[in-house]
Amino acid sequence: MVDTKRIAFLVAAEGIERAELVEPWAAVEQAGHEPVLLSPDSGTVQLFEHLDKADTRPVDTVVGDARVDDFDALVLPGGVANPDALRLDGDAVAFVRRFVESGKPVAAICHAPWTLVEADVLRGRRVTSWPSVQTDIRNAGADWVDETVVVDGNLITSRKPDDIPAFNNALLEAVDHGLSSAAAAR
Numbered sequence: 001m002v003d004t005k006r007i008a009f010l011v012a013a014e015g016i017e018r019a020e021l022v023e024p025w026a027a028v029e030q031a032g033h034e035p036v037l038l039s040p041d042s043g044t045v046q047l048f049e050h051l052d053k054a055d056t057r058p059v060d061t062v063v064g065d066a067r068v069d070d071f072d073a074l075v076l077p078g079g080v081a082n083p084d085a086l087r088l089d090g091d092a093v094a095f096v097r098r099f100v101e102s103g104k105p106v107a108a109i110c111h112a113p114w115t116l117v118e119a120d121v122l123r124g125r126r127v128t129s130w131p132s133v134q135t136d137i138r139n140a141g142a143d144w145v146d147e148t149v150v151v152d153g154n155l156i157t158s159r160k161p162d163d164i165p166a167f168n169n170a171l172l173e174a175v176d177h178g179l180s181s182a183a184a185a186r
């Protein structure tokens with residue numbers, strides 16, 4: 001019997017890279033956990049396949065009403081516009097900062113580490129991302145590396161959609177077996 005965990009997925013209203021939300025979401029569901037979509041506003045969010053509009057998803061909870069204690073992990077999907085918009089939302093940035101500080105798993109892929117930069121939680125960490133984000137990550141005090149998946153403490157990061165299988169494995173390992181197991185599994 002799987003101990004069901006609640007996994008928050010935080011996204012902006014648009015610009016979310018579809019694969020980076022849908023595939024980890026499906027992996028969380030298949031593992032017997034409950035994914036919950038958070039966003040700065042209620043309603044729906046617009047997913048994209050690169051620059052083309054894809055499907056929409058309903059928001060479950062407004063991030064300003066969400067509590068870190070209600071979730072076991074946080075996933076930050078990428079897309080260029082998505083994390084850039086989240087960086088401008090005080091509630092989203094504060095939620096990410098509190099989540100990282102809680103010690104619970106936080107998984108960010110592609111451009112999503114921009115939100116981690118804004119939350120000022122990368123100092124002294126080892127992180128990967130889409131290559132164009134590396135200067136911002138280094139300027140935030142982290143060691144940027146070009147690897148498929150990086151687990152550093154409670155942070156799990158990956159570079160791009162091709163890395164989603166490894167990203168999902170590290171996320172589920174951290175959720176199901178703890179962060180030290182996730183780091184060992186890389």
